[in-house]
Amino acid sequence: MGPGPTVRKKPIIGLLQVAGVVVLMLLAFIYSRPPGVPDEASVAKELAASPGKPAPLVSVVRPSALPGQLAVTSTGSVAVRSYVTLTPQVSGRVVATSPALRSGGSFAAGETLVTLEQRDFILALAQVQADVTSAQASLQLSQAEASAAIANYQMLSPGKETPPLVAKAPQIAQAKAQLQAAMARRDIQQVNLERSVFSLPFSGRVVESTADEGQMLSAGQSFGRVYALDAVEIVITLAPEELAKIAPAEGRAAMITADGLNFEGRIARVAAERDPRTRFSQVYLTASNSEPLTPGTFVSVKLKGPAIENTFKLPESALQVGQSFWIVKDGAITGMDATILGRSNGHYLVEAFDYGDGIVTGAVPGAREGLPVRLAETD
Incomplete structure (x- = not known):
């Protein structure tokens, strides 16, 4: 019989605890509401109850529509x-380098950066020049022999066309080809001689270089890196x-x-x-x-x-909550959703619009659509 009353009391205590929690939550909600933020009905009732209370003061700006720029x-x-890789086109030993050919160095277009030993190139050029002279002599000899042969044939067979073999046409063609080949070899050696002096066709700066006097450079082997300005x-x-x-x-x-x-x-x-x-x-x-x-x-x-034509340059204080603006019209404020083009140096660039008596700057206590206001500058 002893445990019976104890079992009946437990549900009652639990209900009391739940009720206490609900009461505490209601009190917390009531006291957590921000003071001084009445709804529109309360404001209208307050204005009706105190018709003599002055309307709030507001500051406005009246910008002119001017061309703007974002x-x-x-x-x-x-x-x-x-980047440009420094690579020689001919092989040779370095005999001179420019002071600019160092990391961080600057060079001008056409400035000589590396000079290779030129003796081998000069000798090779002289050799092929001799080949050109020899080929020219061979061609001249063939042409002279052909002229004599043609003259003899015309004496023996007047009025007849001279056969190609008699006119030594194959020998002359061969001599011309040999001359052209010799001239081509000469041009190649001339180019190689010019390539022994290394330069670039642009002004730039040196990133890195390993070339130095006495070093052997091989054709196609990189020795540095630069970039053009x-x-x-x-x-x-x-x-x-x-x-x-x-x-x-x-x-x-x-x-x-x-x-x-x-x-x-x-x-x-x-x-x-x-x-x-x-x-x-x-x-x-x-x-x-x-x-x-x-x-x-x-x-x-x-x-x-x-x-951009027809824009306003408005201070940041003109922008209100909701990315809109308040304007004053007929003694009251009204919202204006203008097109904001951008923001720069503490100002907003906005498409021009009709702002009535001015654009409000700063916060307006109890602001709402149609709220009567006074312009601070008219007081």
């Missing part, structure tokens, strides 16, 4: 479009919406800042494909003076888009 900023780095470019990435702001992008002017120095530049091209992960596009720019730019340097770039 700007896009980005960061990137200096890169090289392509006009191969230096700036690479940045832009989102699709940023590219849209400056469209058309190619040829667009840019201001490039690198290591505290400013350079003028232009967009040369936009990558044909977007990055498959970020969906951004790589944009390549060229600077007006690329010589001071070192590959690998981080840069900041500012791009200016095309001019």
